[in-house]
Amino acid sequence: MAIIDQPLRESAATRAASAPESADPRIVAWVERLALHATPDEVVWCDGSQPERARLIRDMVDTGTIVPLDSERRPGSYLARSNPDDVARVESRTFICSEKEEDAGPTNNWVPPAAMRETLHGLFRGAMRGRTMYVVPFAMGPVGGALTRYGVEVTDSPYVVVSMGTMTRMGAEALAQIGPDTEWVKCAHTVGAPLSPGEADVAWPCSTTKYISHFPESREVWSYGSAYGGNAILAKKAFALRIASAIGQDEGWLAAHMLLLKVTNPRGRVFHVAAAFPSACGKTNFAMLQPTIPGWTVETLGDDIAWIAPGPDGRLRAINPEAGFFGVAPGTGRSTNPVAMDTLEHDVVFTNVALTDDGDVWWEGVTDEPPTHLIDWTGQDWTPDADRPAAHPNSRFTVSAAQCPTISDDWDDPAGVTLDAIIFGGRRATNVPLVSEARSWEHGVFMGATLASERTAAAEGTVGELRRDPFAMLPFCGVHMADHWRLWLEVGAKAEAAGGAPAIFQVNWFRKGADGKFLWPGFGENIHALAWMLDRIEGRAEGVDSPFGRVPAAGEIDYAAADVSDAQWAALFGLDQAALTAEADDAARFLDSYGAKVPDEVREQLAVMREAIDEL
Ligand code: GTP
Ligand code: SPV
Ligand code: MN
Numbered sequence: 001m002a003i004i005d006q007p008l009r010e011s012a013a014t015r016a017a018s019a020p021e022s023a024d025p026r027i028v029a030w031v032e033r034l035a036l037h038a039t040p041d042e043v044v045w046c047d048g049s050q051p052e053r054a055r056l057i058r059d060m061v062d063t064g065t066i067v068p069l070d071s072e073r074r075p076g077s078y079l080a081r082s083n084p085d086d087v088a089r090v091e092s093r094t095f096i097c098s099e100k101e102e103d104a105g106p107t108n109n110w111v112p113p114a115a116m117r118e119t120l121h122g123l124f125r126g127a128m129r130g131r132t133m134y135v136v137p138f139a140m141g142p143v144g145g146a147l148t149r150y151g152v153e154v155t156d157s158p159y160v161v162v163s164m165g166t167m168t169r170m171g172a173e174a175l176a177q178i179g180p181d182t183e184w185v186k187c188a189h190t191v192g193a194p195l196s197p198g199e200a201d202v203a204w205p206c207s208t209t210k211y212i213s214h215f216p217e218s219r220e221v222w223s224y225g226s227a228y229g230g231n232a233i234l235a236k237k238a239f240a241l242r243i244a245s246a247i248g249q250d251e252g253w254l255a256a257h258m259l260l261l262k263v264t265n266p267r268g269r270v271f272h273v274a275a276a277f278p279s280a281c282g283k284t285n286f287a288m289l290q291p292t293i294p295g296w297t298v299e300t301l302g303d304d305i306a307w308i309a310p311g312p313d314g315r316l317r318a319i320n321p322e323a324g325f326f327g328v329a330p331g332t333g334r335s336t337n338p339v340a341m342d343t344l345e346h347d348v349v350f351t352n353v354a355l356t357d358d359g360d361v362w363w364e365g366v367t368d369e370p371p372t373h374l375i376d377w378t379g380q381d382w383t384p385d386a387d388r389p390a391a392h393p394n395s396r397f398t399v400s401a402a403q404c405p406t407i408s409d410d411w412d413d414p415a416g417v418t419l420d421a422i423i424f425g426g427r428r429a430t431n432v433p434l435v436s437e438a439r440s441w442e443h444g445v446f447m448g449a450t451l452a453s454e455r456t457a458a459a460e461g462t463v464g465e466l467r468r469d470p471f472a473m474l475p476f477c478g479v480h481m482a483d484h485w486r487l488w489l490e491v492g493a494k495a496e497a498a499g500g501a502p503a504i505f506q507v508n509w510f511r512k513g514a515d516g517k518f519l520w521p522g523f524g525e526n527i528h529a530l531a532w533m534l535d536r537i538e539g540r541a542e543g544v545d546s547p548f549g550r551v552p553a554a555g556e557i558d559y560a561a562a563d564v565s566d567a568q569w570a571a572l573f574g575l576d577q578a579a580l581t582a583e584a585d586d587a588a589r590f591l592d593s594y595g596a597k598v599p600d601e602v603r604e605q606l607a608v609m610r611e612a613i614d615e616l
Pocket of ligand 3: 257279
């Protein structure tokens with residue numbers, strides 16, 4: 001072994017030493033150490049150029065990791081099929097390794113950092129043998145921007161490199177920004193599938209052992225064994241939410257699992273809105289909303305993550321730290337999300353969707369009727385009589401934000417945009433009304449803290465089961481969740497003192513009738529709820545009180561225009577005292593599960609809600 005390893009190690013170290021001139025010595029040293037330990041065949045520093053991307057894509061086509069799609073139907077686009085055991089985030093294998101357990105909180109898997117480092121050290125030893133180690137410098141946010149942060153991901157997956165190239169500002173420009181005083185996040189990733197000399201590779205290398213480990217204090221992420229999405233594209237959930245939520249605690253800003261959009265009303269007034277919905281609950285769709293009410297325009301700034309910080313005037317400003325969309329394919333179609341369909345016409349990497357006989361992609365919901373024959377996401381023949389979906393429910397597209405037709409001019413403004421409204425929402429078959437407005441910032445924080453949703457395919461677990469997903473951050477909070485709530489209270493209080501915090505609302509597009517069908521048509525019709533929220537901000541709508549805050553008064557939303565009947569409308573706002581009491585009891589148990597750190601302000605809001613329920 002040692003004899004084989006020796007020359008490889010030397011070549012790896014030599015290449016690491018030949019890092020770009022602009023590379024900070026700390027990065028070079030870190031890469032060198034990692035290369036000596038993980039023993040890749042070679043080390044490649046990525047510059048983010050088009051030729052580099054083309055080379056990586058060619059290599060992946062050669063190894064079968066991706067399949068080129070028909071160049072007339074879908075120019076510049078590819079299909080990747082993952083290992084069937086590597087299809088979503090693995091929350092049970094995601095760890096927060098803060099020094100103190102109380103800083104991770106009861107809803108994160110905590111492992112003492114020293115123990116996790118030892119485990120990872122063992123796993124990473126020789127893990128990249130037979131592979132190339134890519135060094136991927138990246139910026140989260142516009143390069144040079146005030147809220148922008150930097151990181152370096154080291155990975156042995158070309159699929160991850162190409163994904164990082166789409167999802168972040170990746171390459172030489174980002175690297176040049178990391179100087180001796182720049183804080184940068186270390187992201188180490190391996191698929192955990194070393195190759196022996198002469199051993200043939202597989203299309204999607206990964207391991208049955210998986211560790212997605214975060215060290216909030218030292219701003220590090222170490223990911224082993226998966227190449228899928230948030231497990232491996234470490235700029236995204238690992239850095240921009242888990243590590244960023246820890247940085248935000250130290251610096252007084254908020255990392256949020258939120259889309260960002262700009263909306264212009266018929267009178268020309270512009271609003272910026274951030275919305276938190278749990279995974280696979282409609283962020284991408286809402287960010288690309290095509291209003292059905294004439295005179296309203298919605299533009300897209302981001303579809304998954306927002307960083308929110310006090311601006312120079314004290315009001316809250318937000319940026320989308322990402323540069324692309326890693327969006328859910330199933331359910332995306334011309335009738336639901338035409339903007340996404342336009343965005344996906346070229347230069348897309350699809351993962352785990354089905355392949356048509358003419359070299360294009362297909363997934364459930366893209367057309368009403370499936371083609372008569374497909375190759376499904378596992379590579380098997382598929383016909384409409386098959387009793388399994390052709391595309392995996394968590395199949396996704398990776399595409400540059402810049403090619404979205406509704407992308408807003410200010411989506412990459414380094415200063416960010418001033419926020420007017422914040423929305424929380426989840427999938428709730430019962431209880432939660434279509435739309436309501438928080439009575440205060442504290443009430444809004446309570447709405448976020450007690451947010452619940454039925455599970456989706458975006459992570460392992462039983463689809464449909466109700467779980468609390470505070471701030472849509474349950475799987476993404478790198479700190480104790482109640483500390484996250486405390487920070488929200490503090491940041492809001494400061495913004496209010498400085499001239500105004502955004503108004504907070506709650507929505508639910510997913511309430512069902514007795515027949516089990518959605519009561520609300522959703523998608524483009526969601527503008528009715530959004531317009532009401534912004535009318536409230538402008539003082540053009542009054543609303544009426546309810547246990548959930550202000551809800552639309554009669555006549556304030558023209559639901560008939562959305563083809564919703566009076567009975568459906570009533571059901572969308574139906575209040576069942578017994579069910580709401582049970583809901584409040586559940587919320588109380590949920591808050592208790594976070595112990596003494598739960599802010600009094602949040603508990604007080606539950607008491608207010610209970611009183612309102614008792615009075616029904
Ligand atoms: P992540 O990328 O996992 O964070 O998901 P997301 O929150 O961006 O969710 P996305 O917009 O991709 O939507 C997920 C699923 O919900 C898709 O199948 C959509 O078609 C569906 N969906 C989105 N908006 C609506 C809506 O207003 N009504 C209904 N019924 N379904 C919706
Ligand atoms: C989510 O699950 O919320 C996603 C997909 O946006 S992933 O990047 O895999 O986390
Ligand atoms: Mn998401």
